[in-house]
Amino acid sequence: MLNRKETPAILPIEKINFVKPQVFDISTSTKLFFMKEVPNETTRLDLYFDAGTIKGDIGISSFVNGLLLSGTKDKTSIQINSEIDNLGGFFESGISNENAVITIYSLRENILPILRVIQDAIQNLAFIEHEVEELIADRRQKFKQNMEKVSFLAQRAFQQRLFNDSIYGRITNEADFDSITIPKLKHFFQENYLNGLSKVVVVGNLNQDEIDEIIDLTGSWSSEVNTQFENSIKNLRGGAHIVKDGAVQTAIRVGKILFNKTHEDYNDFLILNTIFGDYFGSRLMSNIREDKGYTYGIGTMVAELHETGYFLIATEVGKDVKDATLKEIQFEMERLQTELVSEEELLLVKNYMLGQLLKSADGPYSMTDLYMSVEPYDLDLDFYNKSIESINHITPERIQELAQKYLRWNDMTVVSAG
């Protein structure tokens, strides 16, 4: 008779294969990372520029990023986009605090023809007036739309208070769009794109000649400077509320400045983070969603910057239960400080995290991303062997110790909007 009450025997994960991409020097400070083992025709190419939002006047970085394919003296933006589409390419550009990244997706046979189009578009970018005006108008609309969202309002206020008076704490206001000028855009572009390439990442079954051509095409943009990033940021503790009339939900952001992968407590803290709020069965999900039904979702994360990092709790809750939710978040923090995690819960989290790591290393794209998330800190794949060690050896006492050290309610920045 089949026993449906008992779980089938669970086998441990024996081994995770971590595969390092090949590394080529483009210049003294710019490298190309190449993952060749792709069993199909897909290819991805990322170009990282030292052109994140902390660079330049407020807002400039984001406009330059949005204008990269806006035309040269010989080609309009329509021509450039049509050429990329004719080759079946997908182009994305995005920006974070510290980087701007261009990504091209295509079939293997088309990646170089597409890169040639994009190289020319960037090398000869003209900042045509009507294109600049169009983007400013579009962004203005988008900004107004975003200001209608409680999640956006809370995120802005959180960023301001978390990063306090550091360069990371700058937030865009509508008035900033008025100060965007073509000379400013050109200057930023010249400094941070044409001389700002910091990394190239290629995933795809390309040959050496193709890699050499990618290096030839992009090499002249290599950054020669080593950007210095701020390292002593302190979050503003305590609460702030942004009023949004008519909102039926309230967005909550709670967090503090923490650390990045270079810190000795990082791996162990990730386990605490998972228990607290980073999987479906976490303390916060179990309490605030699955027991009380206050929200569709609540989660925590550790986000990293070059020299530091931060811890964040984010949720949207019914407008009547904002205070009740904050109380429960505080309660769950304190419970982790005062009660030891049970062996069973800890075992579940360990197994879950190992499964997640196995998934993060599955396939050339995931594997490359995994490598690229340690590379900025001068770490290598051995970091993940240390993660596994940390998962295998952590104790309930250590979890409690970390909660007492890092999850103190009074250290948190607490922001709500609604």
Added chain:
Amino acid sequence: MIKFERFKLDNGLTVLFHKDPTTPLAVVNTLYDVGARDEVEEKTGFAHLFEHLMFGGSVNIPDFDAPLQMAGGESNAFTSNDITNYYDVLPANNLETALWLESDRMLSLAFTPKSLEVQRNVVIEEFKQRYLNQPYGDVWLELRPLAYEKHPYKWATIGKEIKHIEDATMEDVKDFFHKHYNPSNAILCVAGNFELDYVKEVVEKWYGPIPAGIKPARILESEPEQNEFREKTIERPVPTDAFYYAFKMPERRNEGFYMADVLSDALGRDKSSRLYISLKKEQKLVSEIGAYITGSMDQGLLVVSGKLNDGVSFEDLDKALWKVLDKIQTHPISQEELDRLMIKIRTSKEFQEQGLLNRAMNLCVFELLGDAEGINTEHEIYHAIQPSHLQETALHILKPTNCSLLKVKASTNA
């Protein structure tokens, strides 16, 4: 080429197996042939609410997620107007844990009052978060009943109104389960580095004893032919005027579905598309514009939507838009343009099929359509499309009497 094997259990469960020797993971994907279109108009949002309850414990297992997490896995699900799909991803050597969990919730649920009460609240918060508390969030709640008069596509998956979710009773829940959740109404796909014999053995072990059910007959109200232009304007506290032109298009099993798909790409998929170039870049009427299809099993919608630039009226847009739509009906598109659309379709498909989970899900969807092999032959349908087909499709679909227009007007206090 995605290889798969198919076998059927005595209780009617269809099983697909896709072998991938390169991955250490397994995927267990279960598609139930039930969606919001199978609801009655007085009790909408039910298929989706039910999806939440499927995680609230089954007849022999009090908690669905914890044992899966203990096995290093994770799970999620989604509901559409057509289907409900559940998936588990976990280390391959723990495959049986997922089969144990999935088979038990196919057998029967725990039906605890607490789970119903909590998930009702969670879904209400989801309703608010996604549909009420976002600018333009309620557009589909308005557009569906404008475009459909009879067919159940006239309500959204989340439901017509919050009240329907608040009023759901345990009896409703049980009825829904017994009607729709049984082996003959499901397609299971197991994917990973396994041997077929092993998969047959463990699937038979866990699913074989589940009693066969009756596949519920689907008799939906058919949508009468639309012979009129429909228009509705709503005012909302949003910063920008927005428009949604929705055209009826053929159902999923019809060749015309693929033609409408390519037609929507030509109109507004990329920055080289007709509407983007004409209305945004050349005439500067809109800040954003796009065209896409709902991808529905039954008669679906081809939608052109976007936002007006400040100072542009709906009338200006309307004239310019119909000009573009008229042109694609009167002049066949060039081979170059068609080639461009085709290579984009081919490239996206290659990327989609990268992921094991996507392959497992798509196999189930094609099996539901009639034959999982469709995953490998679909491209032939695309490749047979000629410029003349697109012109005919455009003539047939892109006419005012087949169109429902929703305008969202920014109210002054925004």
